[in-house]
Amino acid sequence: MGATKNIWEILEAEDEASGNVASRIPYSSFVVDTSLPLPVMIPRIIQLCKDLFKNWRELDDSLFSVERVSGGITNLLLKVSVKEESDREVSVTVRLYGPNTEYVINRERELLAIKYLSTAGFGAKLLGGFGNGMVQSFINARTLEPSDMRQPKIAAQIAKEVGKFHKVDIPGSKEPQLWVDILKFFEKASTLKFEEPDKQKLFETISFEELHKEIIELREFTGLLNAPVVFAHNDLLSGNLMLNEEEEKLYLIDFEYGSYSYRGFDIGNHFNEYAGYDCDYSVYPSKEEQYHFIKHYLQPDKPDEVTMGEVESVYVETDAYKLASHLYWATWAIIQARMSPIDFDYLGYFFLRYNEYKKQKPLTLSLVTSYLSSSSV
Known part of the structure; x- marks a missing residue:
């Protein structure tokens, strides 16, 4: 996990160097065990989201809902919906890397590219990272x-x-x-x-x-x-x-x-x-x-x-x-x-x-x- 964290730090350093501090991507050291049944995993996912996004930290867990979107043959995708204080519902996608995927996927290369691809309008917006995955905007499609x-x-x-x-x-x-x-x-x-x-x-x-x-x-x-x-x-x-x-x-x-x-x-x-x-x-x-x-x-x-x-x-x-x-x-x-x-x-x-x-x-x-x-x- 150390290599991945270093890349998040590199992204943050790039933003600081360019003066673009507002776009810093939050990082959490949380690791979510993908082998857990979804009901057991949900509290951990909620805790992760609160750790990443400060405006959600005081919200009650009952305001969060988590559902599985898909799990191909590499990753597990979860949709997290949150009812914020204004009663507005916000959804994000939590992507959990499949175990041992570092053998076939260069995470450093992915994370360094994704910021530029997102800026160019491709894929979901990168919102945060954690020990074994990332959080992105939810695509309604x-x-x-x-x-x-x-x-x-x-x-x-x-x-x-x-x-x-x-x-x-x-x-x-x-x-x-x-x-x-x-x-x-x-x-x-x-x-x-x-x-x-x-x-x-x-x-x-x-x-x-x-x-x-x-x-x-x-x-x-x-x-x-x-x-x-x-x-x-x-x-x-x-x-x-x-x-x-x-x-x-x-x-x-x-x-x-x-x-x-x-x-x-x-x-x-x-x-x-x-x-x-x-x-x-x-x-x-x-x-x-x-x-x-x-x-x-x-x-x-x-x-x-x-x-x-x-x-x-x-x-x-x-x-x-x-x-x-x-x-x-x-x-x-x-x-x-x-x-x-x-x-x-x-x-x-x-x-x-x-x-x-x-x-x-x-x-x-x-x-x-x-x-x-x-x-x-």
């Missing part, structure tokens, strides 16, 4: 389902937001982190030991020599495309997209995996997520659907004015990096299988992603090679 993402109108909205997101400038190194992160995942994954004999036996069927070879070869191959580097979300699954249908406003949320990376990775990863956690790749977007998305990504106000050459370039780039997306989440899943207490078949997920990678690889290599050959003529 519904979380999308994988099937929503393929609806043309929603796909266009997502494309527009992703295009704006990719234009945000985050201070610091602009070096792409994709392969750095994948190789870090690989190093951790390849040395694991499982307590459960069945899991250990299945783990031993993974050829890490083969996996490493695939990572290095794909890194070299995608490098031929000279893909643009942007600040990427890197986890554009349906659960990180919210839509307020009355206002027709779409939100990108949860920037845990955000980093400078390749444009094609963010888009290709998003297309892979059409399949959901079940990995039903029969619903991977068609070429026509991908073109629709890419046009709105490149020119949201005038999508029909985008040239076919521009569309084709992003299409090929995306198809190449969708393979990197499979390797990224496949290696991630091995670590989660050992470290996460969440009831999810992570090792099974590894094989679903890795097998899809091997299935798509020859088709993608052929497409990219053909495109590069025609482009050089």
